[in-house]
Amino acid sequence: MSHVSLVTLGVRDLPRAEAFYLAMGWHRSSASVEGTVTFLRGGALVLALFVRDDFAADAALADDALAEPPGPIALACNLETEEAVDDAFRRAEAAGARIVKAPTRADWGGYSGYLADPEGHLWEFAHNPGFGLRDDGAVVLPDES
Numbered sequence: 001m002s003h004v005s006l007v008t009l010g011v012r013d014l015p016r017a018e019a020f021y022l023a024m025g026w027h028r029s030s031a032s033v034e035g036t037v038t039f040l041r042g043g044a045l046v047l048a049l050f051v052r053d054d055f056a057a058d059a060a061l062a063d064d065a066l067a068e069p070p071g072p073i074a075l076a077c078n079l080e081t082e083e084a085v086d087d088a089f090r091r092a093e094a095a096g097a098r099i100v101k102a103p104t105r106a107d108w109g110g111y112s113g114y115l116a117d118p119e120g121h122l123w124e125f126a127h128n129p130g131f132g133l134r135d136d137g138a139v140v141l142p143d144e145s
Helices: 014-023 052-058 082-094
Strands: 006-011 037-042 045-051 075-078 098-105 111-116 122-127
Touching: 006 014, 006 052, 014 037, 014 045, 045 052, 082 098, 082 111, 082 122
Parallel strands: 006 045, 075 122
Antiparallel strands: 037 045, 098 111, 111 122
């Protein structure tokens, strides 16, 4: 295994979560199942918003076995400029996100901040001048061409 192609987030309020991600520019797939799971495309990644009870059943877990966000994980979106980070924060807040840490210059030379989506899942929006970006938004690490 060398890549992640899909990330699934358990959500309690699917319509609210879907509306947030659509407002952030993700694109809904016709493969979505109304009331159960929404598949969204964002660049190279597919995000699945899965109703928590159904997600727990699919994984053969009790709903209370699913961690409450934010857990020790953050999804991240690297952007071309500091201005793009600021713009993403404005759009996210307008769509219902809670700002956890406003964007600031980071010790590692970039610019980043954290927000929580309406369900509490943590996102980092960052500009890292050491990482390039492909047309689909995928990160190009310094040792890659």
